[in-house]
Amino acid sequence: MTQPDTAPLRAPVLGQLLLMQNVLCNLPDERSIFSFVCRGLADLPGVAGASHDPEGEEAADAALQRFSLQVGASHWGELLVRVYDPVAFDPYKPYLNNFVFMVAVILEERRQRRLNEEHQAYLEQRVQERTSQMLTEIAERRMVEEELRRSRNMLARTLDSIPQAVFWKDREGVYLGCNHVFAVAAGLERPELIVGKTDFDLPWPRGEAEGYRKDDRAVLEQRCPRFHIVEQLQQSNGARLWIDTTKVPLTDDTGVVYGVLGVYDDITERRREEAERERLQEQLTQAQKMESIGRLAGGVAHDFNNMLQAILGYTGLALEQAAKSPELVEDLHEIMKAARRSADLTQQLLAFARKQTVVPRVLDLNETVASMLKMLQRLIGESIQLVWSPHPALWPVLIDPAQIDQLLANLTVNARDAVGGTGRIVIETANQPGVANSAPLPLGVEPGDYVTLTVRDNGCGIDENTRAHLFEPFFTTKALGKGTGLGLATVYGIVKQNHGHIGVHSEPGKGTAFTIWLPRSAADDAATAVAAEAGPCRGSESVLLVEDEEQILNLGRRILQEHGYTVLAARLPEEALRTVTDFPLPIHLLVTDVVMPGVNGRELQARVAALKPGLRCLYISGYTADVIGHHGLLEDGMQFLQKPFSVADFTRKVRQVLDQEVGPAP
């Protein structure tokens, strides 16, 4: 009987293989699986034991049967089955092959599952990390956005707090932003509405917009700031401003210029103040110059008057003695006329210097002017129409009417000369209420109500350079010998003496208008002109004559003695006082110069009056600065005779003073 080649299959063995296949699914890892499988395979028929050779390193052995654990490219080594009875084992070999393959499949599935799980875990971890990262990024972005928002708000608030207008544009002149001040100027409700607009979309005129664009291009091309571009800007409300603009190029991180940043300051008010300051400075300078000239003129007039006094006086005395020689009388009259014209000149100088003696009174300017119209018409001739335009309810002014005569005569003659042949001169008066709140006041003019007297002509006009020197004495545009250059200087002095102002408006070819501003008078007629009364010019009283100019002293003594008076003459006040002390008889009149060495005329009068009660006094002077008050007014009761005077003037004045009732001591 032969040994069968193979043993019959036993179902439980196959069941073991199936059971192992099921159970090993519960085992956690490969080590445990191979441990389980090898222990189970050892129970197979004909098998002495089984092991796992992960690397295929086990040496070849006839009893060892190898079962590869492989699925596709995945390999887990080999299961080594030590077979001691191949006959018993061989029937199960195909099943064992299947089993080992299934083990490999399970391992591969596990590997795949593990890879999937790892991948899934990796993905989940990545998702978690990315989610965390994104949350962090979102949080950071929100923080950045919040910081950016706060920063933008702060920048906007800062820009809006700047009193200057701020704006910025790109290279094409398109606005990128601006602050509140600029938005208001541009007529926009909010600064952000500026974005996308150009200067040609904004309310300023096209010419100005083109100018701004030109400035922008210059900054962009030169890559340099431009400072203090002074230009005009028309706001949305129509107001035109003077602005001082600074523009700088805007650069990005790489230094590329991408636009222009501009800041401008509204300098309209500053310019107005500067212009006003310049105007006032000019007025001050002019006033100072006029004052200096006035002082000079006054000083010259004083000395000149003394000399003229001698000429006039001695000529008068000579005339009284030369009646028998007609030729001599005629010559002396010529000397007298020349001396009087010279005296008129010095009088004008004194008027300009505001040193002439005046007796102001409250008067209706309309009446005063009206009374002069005929005289003025004769002055200007018939070829020039004189138009009189009085204000119907003119306020009163306080002024010496003689000064009105001087003003109008000078202005009308000048107008006549400006008109030339035929033309028109208009004289008009007007009230100017509340000057303080209207236009800026000229230097030295107090706020209040004013009356204006305007002389306007349609003549040749005056250029700017001439206007600057109009009121300077001896400045004239007339031909040599045609004018003294003292006319407008006299007008100026009179106006200033009366706290007024004179303005001139003129353009070459468009005529000239001189307007005199005189303060409105609220007082009644308080001053009364002292009328010169004719009376006896001779007398027998004792007269003390004090004059430091010996020539004048001798002239006066001679005139008075020839008119019957007893004359005590002295050159100096001390000498006069000694004379008074030594003279036992009454002295009725003191005739004294005002300015003398040592004691002046007023002090001398006081000291002599103390010695000779009832003494009357007559002051004589070529320069009134010391005898008139601050405003050119004679003090009450003061008697004064302006040098140079004629013999008749002098004797009449002496007689007048001696004859008047004694008033309060001056």
Next chain:
Amino acid sequence: MNLPAPTISLGFTAERFPAGVHICQIFSDDDERQDALLAYLQSGLEANERTSCFSDKASAPIVAEHLAQHGMSFDERCACGALTLAPTREVYFKNDRFDPERMLEVLTKYHEDSVIQGYPAARVIGEMTAEVQHVPGGSRLLEYESKISLLLREHPITCVCQYDARSFDGAMIMDVLKVHPLMVIRGSVVRNPFFIPPEEFLGP
């Protein structure tokens, strides 16, 4: 003619078995373990069997909740002795050692008391932990399991032995299979082809 022996329900499978079967459950999933455990306890109590559980994983609240969901009071069943819960260590490793003889006596007495108390049957489910490999007497685990198969012939307590495949080596799991005649595979109870009868396993 002999009448067929009365059968019992194990709870986790529709198939019915004679009382006194010895079953092994190799699991690697906690839900699988708990589902089988709760179903086994529930079916035993529903059949009025005396039921015990020796497991660290069967907490009283979980079991009570499960029983309540099926109309049974955990407290009442415990109070009358129909249900006993005890941790693995307290039962298997008393005095810090594994003593198969003591355990066999416990099971014997458990069955005898059940009969005396009139229970129609008695059942036990226990989870052996890996600690058994580290306590004195632990090396006799397979001997103990094999002897249970002998004991059940006299004292037919239905026994389910739970082993966590994640805690034992694969070779140990294979050895455990060899001393259990039945085992649970994917929710079904099957005869174990690796089973070695106790007479053969324990030897003469």
